[in-house]
Structures are given as structure tokens and as C-alpha cells.
Amino acid sequence: MSADKPAPDAVTRGNGPGVPLANLIEEAQRVLAICNACRYCEGFCAVFPALERRLEFVEADVHYLANLCHNCGSCLYACQYAPPHEFALNFPKVLAQVRGETYRRYAWPQSFARAFDRNALVVSIATALSIAAAFFFTGAFTQPDRFFGAWSDAQGSFYAVMPHGLMAAIFTLVAAFVVVSFLASFLRFWPEWGGDLADFVRVPSFSSATWDTLGLRYLDGGGDGCTYPRERASMSRRNFHHLTFYGFLLCFAATAVGTIYHYVFGWKAPYPLYSLPVLLGLIGGGGLVVGPIGLLILRADRDPDLGDQSQDPMDAAFLVLLLATSVTGLLLLDFRETAAMGTLLALHLGFVLALFVTLPYGKFVHALYRFAALVRFHIERRRPLPQLGSE
């Protein structure tokens, strides 16, 4: 610490660790100072080694550390200062609250930050509008004969109700918006966290962070699993998250392969059961059914002290949306040669559209911040550590 640089308020105020503070960032600074003096939780995850590199925590550090936290909960149950101790330290809760702030602070465009305030409502409205749009574009209102007709695969069932070009155009536009939004957020927070762009893509740290992400390394509570939803450690949350994450990736891959089939080979959907896009979608969809259901069940039993309950609606909205996407996708696969196809297609496209439109304004954003925090962690990890004497 540079000695003549003023320390943050929470450190200079002199009231010590005993009083929980109303201001969220100051409260996080208070809590981080206690953790830095204790360090018992160092083996649980990356957050503690990262905080130990600092003697003071400026606001950007607080956001970085909060997003490095996977909310596994182990440190809460191990904490000798957790409530009812007078220090009333609830580390995972404070960090979860800060993450909520991170999502607002760096949202792009900024005026959309309010979407995080009543997120479940926003997601619901977006979903309703998306479904209505999907029914409109599939001709449910304008061409009911085609929409409610039964189409065989040979007749290109999906595109019989919605022209491929229109479908592609809508989703390309939405995808472009999502990418721009994430990029704009990234360009705002990453420099604040102390990195330049070249740092971010440096191979060793980027690949370590990728590896940690793919394996959800820090959802293991230091070995035995997360103490989630309650004190007993278990791998169930990691497994359900894996199912969700890889399910999502496989579904995405199914779409990507389908796009290549369409534009490169000129093979038109729907594809047969034993084709690559359908198999990918089938497996991915399965994961995207089981994963979100599992996460929702765990969430229902969650210790109220763990995490920020005010974010529950946001988390649940995202999981439900994922589930609705996968369920309607699988139903569509099953009933695509019946008269229900049009309705199922419209529903499915509506949910997918809602999912993508709300990606930058819902729970999905945790992926962006978490991954960037892991990259930052691996950059710092390669720097020498200050040696401190102690008892």
C-alpha cells in the first residue's frame, strides 16, 4: 500500500470491524478487511488468495473480488465471525449483493440497468412480447391455414410457416445486439479492474480461466463440494450447473451446425433424428431440462443466509426461461409432423428470442463477469506475492 494515498473510508473511519455498514461498498470493504486479517478460508477458492494480495480494497477491487466468488457458501459455515458474532460477517451474502451492483453498474446501454431492479417482471414481459412476436412472424394470425396445418419433414415443416430468411434475420439482429452489449460492458469494467485488453487475451491466464470455467473448479468448496443449499457439502450444484452449461452449449452447437448445413451444404431443416444437429439438440436439450430443474430444486431449499435473496427472482426467471426453451424444443422435435407444429414452433422461437434478448439483462451476465474475474485472478497469480510476517 502506498502510505500517503488515502485509504478507503471503511479503513480510516476507525470504528473497526464491529459495525455492519449501510453503504454496500463500505460494508464489503469492512468485511474484506476482516477476511484479510483472518485468512482461514484461503483453501476454499480463488477469492481469498486474491484478496490477500491487497491491503486496501478500492471500489473496482470490490467488484472484481465479488465476481470471482462462485457463492459456494463454504466460507459462511466455516466463519468464526458469522452472525450472531458481533462482527456479523456474511461474506458470500455481501459479495452476492455487490454482484447485483456490478450488473447494474456496467450494463449497456446504461438506461437498461434498471432491468435488474425488477428482473423477473422484465423477463416475463420480454417473454410475453417475444412469444407474441413469434406467433405474428409465423403467421398464426395472418395465415392460420398454414400455421395450423400438419407438415411433413419433406415439406420443410418449419419454413412452411416462417420463411428461413426472416427467422435468420431476426436472430442475427438480436445476436448482434447481445454481442455489442456485452462488448460495451466489458470495455467499461475491464479497464476499471486494472487490465488492458492485451492482458485479457494473454494465453496462460486466459486458458487457465477457461479451464476453471469448463470444470467449474471453484464450485467444489475446496474439495468436497459446495455447502449448498445448506451446510452439508455436495457436488450436486456443480453437476446441475454442468448439465445446464453444457446443455446450453450443445444446443448452441446444434444451431451452429444447422446454420452450416443450410448455408454451406444447402441442406434444409428439419433434419432427421440421427443427424448431427438433432442429436446435439437432443442431448443438449436433455441437459437443459434436468440442469435447470435441479438448480431450481436446490434453490428452493437454500439456506436464507446464503446469497442475496433479492436476486432470487432474477435467478429463477433465467432458469425457467432456459427450461421453457429446452422443453418446447424437445416437444417441437417430437410433434413437428403434426398440426401442433406451428404452435410449438412459435412458442419455442418466442422463448429462444426472449432468452437472447434478455441475456445482457439477467442472470446470464454472471458468466461474463465471472470469466473476466477468473482471467484477472490468473494474471495476478503469476505476479510475486508480498511476504508478510505473522504469528
Add this chain to the structure above:
Amino acid sequence: MCSMEAIVYDVLVAGGGNAGLCAALTARELGLSVLLVEAAPVAFRGGNSRHTRNMRTMHEGRLDPLHGEYPEEEYWQDLLKVTGGETDEKLARMAIRRTPEHVQWMHRHGVRFQAPLGGTLQLGRTNAFFLGGGKALMNAYYRAADALGVDIAYDTEVVRLSLDGTRFRSATILQKPGTDHVFPPGGKTWSVPGLEREVRAKTFVAAAGGFESNFEWLREAWGEAADNFIVRGTPYNMGRVLKLLLDAGAAPVSDAAAGHCVAIDARSPKFDGGIVTRVDAVTLGIVVNREGRRFYDEGEDFWPKRYAIWGRLIAGQPGQIGYSIIDAKSMGKFMPPVYPPMKAYSIGELAARLELDRGALEKTVADFNAAVRPGRFDHTTLDDCATAGLTPPKTHWALAIDTPPFYGYPLRPGITFTYLGVAIDERARMRMKDGSVCENLFAAGEIMAGNVLGKGYLAGIGMAIGTTFGRIAGAEAAKHVRG
């Protein structure tokens, strides 16, 4: 008095810290019925064990998570050095030898280990750190105890003991009025908060810790100075069981003024502040008393070797307060304390902030600075930066305190644990003053640690003693019950 039927168990364990749980788990696994009474509620269970973080562990080969080797002889010599011979070699070596096996046993009961923590690398060879610290360890033991069917009474204390010569007959327990904890949970419960109950157990394990939270008792040993002590650990170690045993004729070990007492931040909570209250800046600057004068060589030896004497040093100063003073050069070179330092741009201003006499502090710092001889500062070795012609001297790491801003941390004696205890034999059976040995009354943990650690301090040995004699007590209780 009351006509309620007596509660009957094979083993009654008094105290739900590390030693008590080790005894309870061992006895239960050997098929005994066990009732454990813990004075604290669930949130604060575990006595001082909830504030611990490691166990000093012998290993003559590879043993995760430790590196290198730590042979029995080296361990024993370390203990001999800190106690100055106030130790029972037989018991000490028993504790030392069993530590490697404890690591496996602990793992089997859900305890996880981790590499040494940041700032404690010097302990990476000798001390096995618990993942998440002592509270995580206690959580694991309580989960294991629940799974095995150990009955646990929280908010409950032993208030009387009935001995027949060297034979334990029964204990009277009292659950705190108003507690919402029911024991055992479900089925037939014994809970009657606020009413004394008799427990007739075939054996008794005393694992209820020392008396460091009992200011009345501390005053007997330390006089009025005790009022200015801060208790770093649990407020539940009132020494009630220890007193009952001593009154029943137990042979005492060590003495009431012996204990582990370090210098901690004066602003710490009166109880339970734990590890974060430490201030590790002492060797980097000077320490003055209320009169603004230095009183001991701050650079005598490495902080990890010397920090344990500073509680006692400050207890000997007027008002039991001291002030660690450093300048900007030293900031960031020690583990960050949890309380922010007092900060000022001149020594005079710092004196005002610390409420010390301005002239006295300025003179002390000026005299110190004038006595500092040039040298090569190196905090990782016993360097050659020392004072000349100063009393007391500072023999290492002496750098002039001349670079603003200046920082001050107020210090008080922080009592961590007490050593006065009951004597035991190598089967953890309590010894009596008349030379006899109890047949069914065992002691484990801090309540008997004075047998091994009569004075001084060695990081992580308390957990080695507690685990060893806790497990022995549990096994011996089973032997006694089974005949």
C-alpha cells in the same frame, strides 16, 4: 429435590470442543452411549477450538498437507525449549507420536486440510492447517457425532459432580433457562431448561477447557490488572468443571497465572475476537507504554517466536496498555491488522491521537532514532540493524522512525488460554492430590494441557494434546465400561 428419573449414559462428556468431540466420537464408535454437554449454543459451540487453525504434527516421511519432515525429536526439543522443562516427557511424547495418525483419523471424520495460509509459510512443515479453520473442523466433528448418534445438549453445563473416592458417580447438569435447544432431538427428550438434572454415567470425560473467560478467577491470579485483559477466545470457558475437579481433590498442574497471552489490538471485543485482533507490527517499530517510554527489546527475535511474550509484557505495564508505533517505511510489511491504525504526520500529532504525553513520546522516538546504527535491514533474518547505547536496546530491525505518516496501534493483553489444569496419567485418568488415580474420570484438552505445556507456547500443540488425550479418554472410557 426433584423426582425426575436420572439420565443414564455410558459416558458423559463435559465440553464440546476438540477434545470433547474426539472423546465422544471414539467412545461412540466403540459402541457406548454418549451424552455430550456443551455450555455454548450451536452458533458458538466448540470452545476455543472454533478459533484454532492447525495442529502441530510430527512426520518422519511424507504427510499431506505438510512438506519436509518434522521428526519426534525436533518436536520434543521445540516443546522443551518453550516450556523450559515444565512438561511431562512421557505424556508429551505420547501426544507427539500420535499426531501423524490423527491426520488420517480426522480426515475420516470429515476434517479437510489445506496448505499453510498466507503469512504463515514458516509453519508449512510443522503444522497441518484445517481447511476453513477450527470452526470448519468443529462442524465436521459435530456432523460426524450426529451421524453416529452422540447425544448433544447445548446451552448446558455441569454444575456439580458426585465422586466416591476415586470413582465418578454422577453429575448434575443444568440447561440454560430459555434455550430452544432440545436434547436428544426427537423421541424421548431430557431437556428441562432451568432445572437441574442428574446424569448417572459409568464414565466422565472432563474436556471443558480453562477459565480464561472467568474474570473473577483471573483477578485472583493477576490482581486488578486482569480487568484490562481481553479474552481472545470463547466467553464460555468459565472453568466451572476445572474448579469442581480441583475442589474434589484433583492434583493441579501448572498455575493460575500461566497461560497464552499475546498483545492484541486494544479496540478488540472483550470476548471472541479471535485471530484478526492480532497486531504484527511490533518488530518493525517501537512499543511504548502509557508514559510514552519503551520497555522491552522489540527486535529480540522473529515475531513468530516472540509474539507470545508481549501479552505478559503489556500486562506488566501501567494500565495494561502499550502502543506499537511504526512509520511509513514499515506499512504493508506485516499481516494487515483488522483495526485501522491511528495515523499522523508528526510524532507529536500521533501522541495526541493516542492520548500520550507529546513531549515524552517525541523524546522516546528522538532517543531511539539517535541510537539507531547503520545496517542492512532484512526482516527475514536476524539482521544487523540495532541500537547502540539505548536501554532497553532494540537488537534487530532497528530503523529510525522518521518517515511520515506515522502509525500507532494500541495494544492490550489478549488472553487466549490458561494452563492451570488437572494432572492425568498416560491413560488420561485424573490424578488426585493424595496420589491415587481415578478409575472412571478422564480429562482431555485445555483442562489438562498444563501436563504437557506448563508454560510458554508452541503454535498448534493445543490441538495435538486435545486430539490425543480426547481419543485416549474415549477409548479408556470404553475399556472401563466393557470391563
